[in-house]
Amino acid sequence: MNAVSYTAAAVAVAICALVALASACRAADADKPAGPTVAYLRVDGMIDALQSRYFARALADAQKAGVGTVVVHLETNGGTLEAGREMMSAALGVTKNQPRMVAFVDNYCYSAGALVAYAHDEIYLAPPATIGDIGVITQSAEGKIEYAPEKIEAVVRALLRSEAQLKGWNEAKLVKMTARNQELYRFDFDGRQEFVIEDDLPQWLRAHPDVDPQSKVPILGKDRYVLYTAQNAVQEQMATGVADNIDAVYAKLGVSKSSVLDLSPTGTELMARTLSGFAFILAALTALCIFLELKAPGVGIWTGLAAIFGTLFFICQFYQDLASYPEVILVVIGIACIVVELFVFPTAGWLAIVGICLGLSGLILSFMPDIGQFNPTSAGWGDALANALMQSLLSLVVISIGAAVIISTLPQSRAVRRIATLAEIDGTSAGEMESDASVIGRRAVTRTALSPSGSIDLAGRDISATTEHGEYLDAGAAVEVVAMRYGAAIVRPVAAAGSAS
Incomplete structure (x- = not known):
């Protein structure tokens, strides 16, 4: 398992563990104190x-x-x-x-x-x-x-x-x-008072034939x-x-205050309500941080941020009764399928498609109330689905814009390139990494299939790599490094296979 696989696993475990903790805390809140009245x-x-x-x-x-x-x-x-x-x-x-x-x-x-x-x-x-x-x-x-x-x-x-x-x-x-448009009357008779709204006046008078209709006392007029x-x-x-x-x-x-079961919203639940309007942004930030980790594996900071944003998203939805374990499981399995497709077992994109579908399904369900979620005949189901699709679409828009910015801007950022390069150096076991300029033009062999990302073997060092034009290359193919971008090598296939120089 490479660094990216560990990253995905770490994000999944962190999200599941913290959501489980939130569930346990909420269950504990409902159980205390003992014997409340x-x-x-x-x-x-x-x-x-x-x-x-x-x-x-x-x-x-x-x-x-x-x-x-x-x-x-x-x-x-x-x-x-x-x-x-x-x-x-x-x-x-x-x-x-x-x-x-x-x-x-x-x-x-x-x-x-x-x-x-x-x-x-x-x-x-x-x-x-x-x-x-x-x-x-x-x-x-x-x-x-x-x-x-x-x-x-x-x-x-x-x-x-x-x-x-x-x-x-x-x-x-x-x-x-x-x-608003009806008057309220009072009738005083037989030593008691009765109040009648204007709509009910004819029926009330029929039921009380001995009461003079003119004896009604206006209490509150129209428009009030x-x-x-x-x-x-x-x-x-x-x-x-x-x-x-x-x-x-x-x-x-x-009753005494000690016998009271406090079911008022907890601090976590109030935080979830506050974040509810930004839930689609939290989901998008989770995906973008995973994308950044895939582009610069080994950095670690993106894994941590993805775990934080993902946890905040699911806790937010959990306390709104919108998401629970099924949604988390769908998203985690979806991410795992994409990672396996990219770095472990290429299936010409089919596994990635399955992963994307599972992830999107989990995302959409995370915006739908748990009650009646799979019952199209329940009241408000259509509105709930429309809202879930809208929130998911907003997340995808944010993800698309963020990915475009990352691809076009961050690789040219000196600070980000420095972080990525240092992480790549720390992730190797063969001493210091040469500078970007010294690597460009050298030959390597693909350690895993590039579809279009994966890893190459460059003089005994395992380096993340992406093909220059997005093409698919089998493991063991000879490649040439044409650029270093964002801590990863950009490679193109060479005419004949050969050992890494």
Whole structure:
């Protein structure tokens, strides 16, 4: 096995080991502490696909741990409707009080965040907190913000009605958080109050023939949304109570902090979220560093950088539930096939093609959610595939541009050539390497097949080499060194075989 093979193996082992470590750490986080009674989840920032996948995974971990209560700490201005709907569905999917779902808002919780909050059995608010305003808006490519059409708002109203009916919140008040063009009324009769949204008014009056329609009291008019302060929410029975902080919530629930299973995002997971927007660049940098190592084997720095970028990429995707062992295995096998084709057992390019296909498959799958990844009939599968293909295409574009820059620019860099040459010297066992000028014009014999890269035997020294015009040469062919570039010899075949001079 030559230096390049060791390089590929080192990159593969490093990536697999670190991803396995990340998996073990995440599993360990879900197992501590022993015998918890309450699980703590933290949703902070924009409600998006990352938050949705985290919420579903953490909620599943909490149920697996057998806790009796799940406390979800919310602080968000909202986010995408799709992600909010997924998180709402996950919370509503928990059988009532199995475990009990409790939301805590210590600052603000609007739009999609409020949609998620009211999917809980109880809601506690800190004194300065506000909650509500589930107005649905769209933003154009030019940045113009507009209210969503009725077609979309009707869906959100239906979701809020479902929450109210399943969790016991007042349906009219909840619907008014998103029903911009409807009025909210109150009727006072038989010693009680009832709130009715404009859409429901005719049906409500038919069900209450003894109530005077003119006795309705307008509470909130059109073009306005329900938005509560903490005290208002409690008074209007749209929150369970007020709690100064999360410890006060635990006290109200009658549990000690020591019995809490902390499932809030870890530092590694938060880093993965931060890097998620640059995942395609990390994948491209991994490939480019491997390419550099193939061009200048023995340097070592490119192997290390490839391992770092590859590990960051897979950990980033792993914590987003986008990649796991199958994707890593596909990529590693793909790299191995290419290395074998180039340096061990040439197959006229067929093995390299297989390797490229496997690597691309692993890359594309690394951008698709693990759940439903191989189920084309699952909801959102088409959008997930389109996004994965787009991210993979961006990676390939970066790789192509980077490779072009490397080939055209770096070989002329004095510093890089110096590093590569020194590495080549360190990798030989026959003393000092002659200067580039003294090597040019000398004859050598190909030690491995050049397709078009491989190695040659020059006076007993094993040197990386590439054919001048990309042609294929069998092992044992006589060649002449025509240039030294980037620490590797550029060779052309000579008319007759002969021993190296």
